[in-house]
Amino acid sequence: MKKKLMNMSDTNLLLTITIVVFVVMYLCAIIFEGKGFLKPQTFFNILNANAALIILSCGLSLVMITGSIDISVGGITALVSMCCAVYLDYHGGSVFGSVMIALGIGLAFGLFQGLLIAYLDIQPFIVTLAGMFFARGMTTIVHTNPFNVENEAFVALKETRIIVPGMGSYNKNGTYVNAYVEIGVIVALLVVAIMFVLLRKTRQGRAFYAVGGNGQSALMLGINVKRTKFIAHLICGILAGIGGYVYFLHVGSGAASHASGAEMNAIASSIIGGTMLTGGVGNIIGTLFGVLSLSTIQNIVSSAGLDQAWWTGITIAAMLCLFLVIQSVVMARKKKMTKK
Amino acid sequence: MNENSILEMRNIDKVFPGVRALSGVDFTLRKGEIHALMGENGAGKSTLIKVLTGVYPKDNGEIRMAGHDKPVNIKSPEDAQNIGISTVYQEITLCSNLSVAENIFIGREKSFFTNWKMRNKRAGEILKSLDIPASPTQQLGTCSIAVQQMVAIARAVDMECKILILDEPTSSLDEQEVAKLFKLMRELKQRGVGIIFVTHFLDQVYEVCDRITVLRDGKLVGEYEIKDLPRLMLVSKMLGKELDDMSSIKSDSGGYNGEDKDKILFEAENLSSVEAVNPFDFHIKKGEVNGFTGLLGSGRSESVRAIFGADRVLSGKLKKDGRDIKITKPIDAMKNKIAYLPEDRKEDGIIGDLSVRENIILALQVLEGFFHPFSRAKAEEFADEYIKLLEIKTASTDTPVKSLSGGNQQKVILARWLLTHPDYLILDEPTRGIDVGTKVEIQKLVLKLASEGMGVTFISSETDEMLRTCSRLIVMRDRHVVGELTGEDLNQHKIMSTIAEGESE
Amino acid sequence: MKTGNIFQKIFRRQIMIPLAAFLLLAIFNLVADPSFYKITLGYNSAGNPVLSGYLITILDYGSELAILAIGMTLVTAASGGQDISVGAAIAISGSMLLRCLCGADTRSENLNMPIICAFLISMVVAGLFGAFNGVLVAYFKIQPMVATLILFTAGRSIAAWINNNELPIVNDQSFAIYGGFIPGIPIPMPFFIAVIVMIITWLILKFTNLGLYVQSVGINEKSSRLNGLNPELLKVLTFVLLGVCVSVAALIKTSRLMTINYSVIAKDIEMDAILAVALGGNALSGGKFNIPASILGAYVIQFLTTTLYKFNVSSDALSAYKAVVVILLVVFSSESVRGWIGGLFKKSVAVKAGKEAKS
Structure with a gap:
């Protein structure tokens, strides 16, 4: 057993913990919270509601693997929603144009933050903290009051449901209802797939791990450390743009308070998904499970009748704390075993 | 450039703030030789190597390599790898979070996608040929330090390099592993690779090397054929004393005769x-x-x-x-x-941004405890006393200690410990x-x-x-x-x- | 040449950074609208004399920030990172305070216990949460900002949980003093509280070795350990001290409203506190610190906030402007940019010298 633990890579070890935790949690939900969790649609609803979070978490996992951090993604999401909403409803814009705006905003944040962090060596936390405040502030400057978007093409897109074959269930009246997912879920799964391939199968992807694991060694191994960090932040910014648009597509409105605390949930998902804060260890599949675990817990909390909002915050923080300590302890133990 | 040589470094200068690490150093490496680079601590061996591998930019001088018409310009370890210089550093510079195979190949692949199967197979072959007891898919961090060092060597050897630099690679290896390494080095030598070998084990130098270059205090002492330089002479060259000179020096210590000695x-x-x-x-x-x-x-x-x-x-x-x-x-x-003045003044000794005064009183202040700070006047008095006693050259007691010269910094730390009356x-x-x-x-x-x-x-x-x-x-x-x-x-x-x-x- | 040296010396003084920012803002306001500086003496509803005006607002509302800046400076110096949970911790501490004052009955007419007892309890609670952060940072080696992210998320929820998500209201007017005025004195009470905290801080720094220990741990942890210090314990201590500062700020904040709003109280104050430390010229990577400069920095930020409010910037949009200030600050204090500017300066001097030599 010990030998097995030793030979497992850090990434796989933490990934295993995550998946086990998720499965146990979902089983508990089915046992204690009744049949609701057995319906496929319950699971797909979790996906629908968290597609944006999945995308944001992918970006965060990437920067965290590289040994950095980004807490501006929630702010960027709000800014993207608001800008797109204003563009669609007040300037008669097209859906395509709004997608471009979202990408542009993400790209701009990624570029600027990446430059400051990678090439000027400024602490990533400070840069992205400022980025977060800037994005939140700009959101209210663009438009103060929340409103629902009424652009027809956009609403049609928002209402599009993609039927998942063979996964339906019978409702109360006995009619068969197909299970469905929204477009955002497809985008999110695509992002997960692309990021998985990028991190696992490409030269650049492995460079992220090397830089996060040990920047000095990575330099000696012939990797351009600064460029690698820059690319990580650039991709994270773009993903925040995409995630912002998916969020916008789900809620269909612009508001300054949108996605508040999303950066926190994204970081928590990444950590629960087995990404190490210290860098160099992490897995996109784990991140996906991290998001699912997090939202399952939220569902459990709300269906257990603990409706008060504070329970969610406390459970997430408790989970985060638990996983941080697990990481710290597991790594310390492994280090000791290697020394012997 | 000489026909036989594969690398010529001429007149290399490197200055760090306050220290002249290298001045006018020449170094020549021939094809198919194992060349020992020797010198005591601080002689400039590591600096010379880091200049060659692009970790530090050189301040002056030129580096020529066989096959290049112009002097080569090495700006980063990436460049060094690309022109065929591969290095194994003393401290392990691999990524412990990656697998063994990845550590062998990362940073030197050309294709955009990585083929794990191919790579693991290739790595397996290399590990087997070198008899390294590790599996390609194992995470490097779980290997022993010696195996990690061998992996670093495997990586360097596999790079089809023209020049291989081994900077104290043997310090964590046992005898058998060293023997394996030497066998490998001789094979590479046959293939015409120039090897620069840095070690502090004299036995090893005389076992595998062909020539020796000795550095001292950042300057070149000389370049010798191994047969022309017996052990004792090598040590004397490294320490900077001529043989006759040294044997004539008689110890004048032992002069102390206390009552309760x-x-x-x-x-x-x-x-x-x-x-x-x-x-x-x-x-x-x-x-x-x-x-x-x-x-x-x-x-x-x-x-x-x-x-x-x-x-x-x-x-x-x-x-x-x-x-x-x-x-x-x-x-x-x-x-x-008991008082201890550490070896690494900068890392373990001075508190750089604090003033001379604060640095001097620190240890005593810690001994006195949290609630007994010295008054400003008392602190000044202590500082002045020891500045005078040790003749520390500083503008004032308020000067940040990092702006003092090395010798004066050392005296400040000495003052710190003497103040505790050990x-x-x-x-x-x-x-x-x-x-x-x-x-x-x-x-x-x-x-x-x-x-x-x-x-x-x-x-x-x-x-x-x-x-x-x-x-x-x-x-x-x-x-x-x-x-x-x-x-x-x-x-x-x-x-x-x-x-x-x-x-x- | 000599005058140059004197100027250089003056400009190198750390306190010059916030002072320069302060003067810049002051002159801007003077030019834009001199009425900014008008102070009037009036009477409040209780018939007590009170001063009012933008300057008084700055003194009044800058107090909490100044108190937090003191603790934040210590945390920054020792651990080279910042605590982003102070806003949430204020919510917790404030909630605890009100819980103690009101007891189970959220609308009670009488105080459940003396204010001082309630305050001490809330201080202990805030200190414990500080210690929690500190342990994560010092013993589990988690970066400070990430470690404090936990409390940042959970803090406001915990605060709500303490009072069962109800909003207790204090009806006893004696509690209003701490965020208002002492009858007969026209200067706001928070200012006096801030001054008291500053004096206590000054006494601590004078009569203990806190300053020396914290700085040496922040500058060189390895070396400090070899000199017999315990870096982990010292880091935890700074977080506990920040917790104490948080509880004082919470007292003022809750006293102003006589109640609490868990999601709004002290919102974004962590950003301002960090900014105050940075504006005070303290390195955010730890080491040497200067508390007076941080305090001045805090008041300068309040000055900026008040100025922006005066120009009708909404409170939600404020953060965008502050973010720009932060970015400018960190960019210009980063090593590489400094080196680059230094290089430019040297070049221009060299060019000048060359020209002179030619002519």
């Missing part, structure tokens, strides 16, 4: 720490100056760190003034009136990187302190300093005590022969 001040039995792995016994008498000697990496610093509790102590019984004491962390040692003072390389005048002052001070009854352990890479100050020398090699010299045996000759040959285990 036979009283044992401090003794340790079976002491070991996580760094000083081999348990050792040690004692010092009142008013005695003794020293640990041995080449770099022989374990002399680790031994004194264990005495002070600087690294996690694993075993050992300690006695001070005949009383049993326990030291697990530095504050315990300080409370027992019974037993450990000085690890107190004279490194400081000017000659200050060196002599510090040696005089050591003798004076001892004559007042203090026990002093003195470590220096410069043997003549040790001879002048110490009345007993403990010689170390490869982390073992290999001899103890007193009285008549205290001469350069004997020390060098003990280091070079090693009396016994």
Whole structure:
């Protein structure tokens, strides 16, 4: 057993913990919270509601693997929603144009933050903290009051449901209802797939791990450390743009308070998904499970009748704390075993 | 450029703030030779290598390589790899979070996508051919340090390089592994690869190398065929003393004659720490100056760190003034009136941004406790007293210590410890990187302190300093005590022969 | 040449940075609208004399920030990172305070216990949460900002949980003093509280070795350990001290409203506190610190906030402007940019010298 633990890579070890935790949690939900969790649609609803979070978490996992951090993604999401909403409803814009705006905003944040962090060596936390405040502030400057978007093409897109074959269930009246997912879920799964391939199968992807694991060694191994960090932040910014648009597509409105605390949930998902804060260890599949675990817990909390909002915050923080300590302890133990 | 040579470095200069690390160094490497680069600590070997591999930019000079018409410009380790220089550094510069196979291949692949299957297969072959007991998919961090070092060597060897640099690769390897490495080096030599080999093990130099270049104080001492340079002469070249010169120097230490000089001040039995792995016994008498000697990496610093509790102590019984004491962390040692001036002044010694005054009073202030700060006037008084006593050159007591010269920084740390009025003072390389005048002052001070009854352990890479100050020398090699010299045996000759040959285990 | 040296010396003084920012803002306001500086003496509803005006607002509302800046400076110096949970911790501490004052009955007419007892309890609670952060940072080696992220998320929820998500209201007017005025004195009470905290801080720094220890741990942890210090314990201590500062700020904040709003109280104050430390010229990577400069920095930020409010910037949009200030600050204090500017300066001097030599 010990030998097995030793030979497992850090990434796989933490990934295993995550998946086990998720499965146990979902089983508990089915046992204690009744049949609701057995319906496929319950699971797909979790996906629908968290597609944006999945995308944001992918970006965060990437920067965290590289040994950095980004807490501006929630702010960027709000800014993207608001800008797109204003563009669609007040300037008669097209859906395509709004997608471009979202990408542009993400790209701009990624570029600027990446430059400051990678090439000027400024602490990533400070840069992205400022980025977060800037994005939140700009959101209210663009438009103060929340409103629902009424652009027809956009609403049609928002209402599009993609039927998942063979996964339906019978409702109360006995009619068969197909299970469905929204477009955002497809985008999110695509992002997960692309990021998985990028991190696992490409030269650049492995460079992220090397830089996060040990920047000095990575330099000696012939990797351009600064460029690698820059690319990580650039991709994270773009993903925040995409995630912002998916969020916008789900809620269909612009508001300054949108996605508040999303950066926190994204970081928590990444950590629960087995990404190490210290860098160099992490897995996109784990991140996906991290998001699912997090939202399952939220569902459990709300269906257990603990409706008060504070329970969610406390459970997430408790989970985060638990996983941080697990990481710290597991790594310390492994280090000791290697020394012997 | 000479036809035979594969690399020529000419007139290389490198200046760090306050230190001239290399001045006008030439270095030539021929095709298919193993070339030893020798020199004591701080001689500039590592700097020269880091200039060659693009870690540091050079300030002056040019580097030419066979096959390049113009001098090559190496700006980063990436560039160095691309033109065929591969390096194994002393400290392991691999990523422990990645697999063994990845560490062999990362940073030198051309294709955008990585083929894991191919790569693991290839890595498996390399590991097998070198007899390295690791699987390609294993995470590097789970391998032992020796295996990691072998993986680093495997990576470097696999790079189809023209020049292979091995910077102290053997310090963590056992004999069999070293033998494997040497076999490999000879094979590469047959293929025409030029190998630069840095080591502090003299045996190894004479076993595999063809030529030797010796550096001292950032300057070139000379380039020799191995057969023209016997061991003793090599050591003398590294230390910077001509042979005749050295044998003529007689130790003028042992001049101290205190009343209670036979009283044992401090003794340790079976002491070991996580760094000083081999348990050792040690004692010092009142008013005695003794020293640990041995080449770099022989374990002399680790031994004194264990005495002070600087690294996690694993075993050992300690006695001070005949009383049993326990030291697990530095504050315990300080409370027992032991002081330690660390080897690495910048990393372990000075608190760079704090003023000279604060640096001087720090240790005493810690001993006094949290609620007893000195008044400003008192602190000034202490600082002034020691600035005067040690002749520290500083603009004022408020000057940040990092802006002082190396010698004066060292004096500040010395002042810090003298202020705590220790019974037993450990000085690890107190004279490194400081000017000659200050060196002599510090040696005089050591003798004076001892004559007042203090026990002093003195470590220096410069043997003549040790001879002048110490009345007993403990010689170390490869982390073992290999001899103890007193009285008549205290001469350069004997020390060098003990280091070079090693009396016994 | 000599005058140059004197100027250089003056400009190198750390306190010059916030002072320059302060003067810049002051002159801007003077030019834009001198009425900014008008102070009037009036009477409040209780018939007590009170001063009012923008300057008084700055003194009043800058107090909490100044108190937090003191603790934040210590945390920054020792651990080289910042605590982003102070806003949430204020919510917790404030909630605890009200819980103690009101007891189970959220509308009670009488105080459940003396204010001082309630305050001490809330201080202990805030200190414990500080210790929690500190342990994560010092012993588990988690970066400070990430470690404090936990409390940042959970803090406001915990605060709500303490009072069962109800909003207790204090009806006893004696509690209003701490965020208002002492009858007869026209200067706001928070200012006096801030001054008291500053004096206590000054006494601590004078009569203990806190300053020396914290700085040496922040500058060189390895070396500090070899000098017998316990870096982990000291880091935890700074976080506990920040917790104490948080509880004082919470007292003022809750006293102003006589109640609490868990999601709004002290919102974004962590950003301002960090900014105050940075504006005070303290390195955010730890080491040497200067508390007076941080305090001045805090008041300068309040000055900026008040100025922006005066120009009708909404409170939600404020953060965008502050973010720009932060970015400018960190960019210009980063090593590489400094080196680059230094290089430019040297070049221009060299060019000048060359020209002079030619002519």
